[in-house]
Amino acid sequence: MASLRSRRSVLRLCGTVGLGAGLAGCLGDGGETPEQAVTSPDSADAAVVVYWFWGDGCPVCDDQKGFIDEIAATSETDVVALEVYNDAENRELFHDVIDEYNIQREAVPTTVIGSEHWIGDSSDIRDAIQAKVSDCREESGCQPSAVV
Structure with missing residues (x-):
């Protein structure tokens, strides 16, 4: 397993983290937090x-933001959007999640719901995320592991 220092370097360089099929993000022009999302794990209190x-x-990430806003706007769902390039605390939490979920590739966007995660963006990933949110609502909620 890579040290935190080497993982941070990979995250910053981003071009080396498997950009196959355009699924993982890399540095480009600036972006903003999705409008519907919350930015603190402490402020998330929805069932999902x-x-x-x-x-x-x-x-x-920029391409996926509109989709994430749609998810955040659904009932009983909170999206906690955590920017990891410029925020050291969020980056540390991201590393904790990587370790907890045994994620083999560090790249953004990474979406975590309950015990499942997705890296990147595609129509299949969006369908899987929407299905998981629906399943969680039917199960009366999905909470992440204790790490987040």
């Missing part, structure tokens, strides 16, 4: 909590 790790300037 979605954690979305993203990077300021990540074009794939």
Whole structure:
């Protein structure tokens, strides 16, 4: 397992983290937090909590933001959007999540719901995220592991 220092370097360089099929993000022009999302894990109190790790300037993250806003706007769902390129505390939380979920590739966007995670953005990933949110609502909620 890579040390935190080497993982941070990979996150900053981003071009080396498997950009196959355009699924993982990399640095580009600036971005903003989705409008419907909350930015603190402490402020998430809905039955379904979605954690979305993203990077300021990540074009794939920018593409996914509208979708994330749609998820955040659904009832009984909170999205906690955590920018990891420029925020050290969020980056540390991201590393904790990577360790907890045994995620093999560090890249953004990374979405975590309950015990499942997705890296990148595609129509299949969006369908899977929407299905998981629906399943969680039917199960009366999904909460992440104790790490987040």
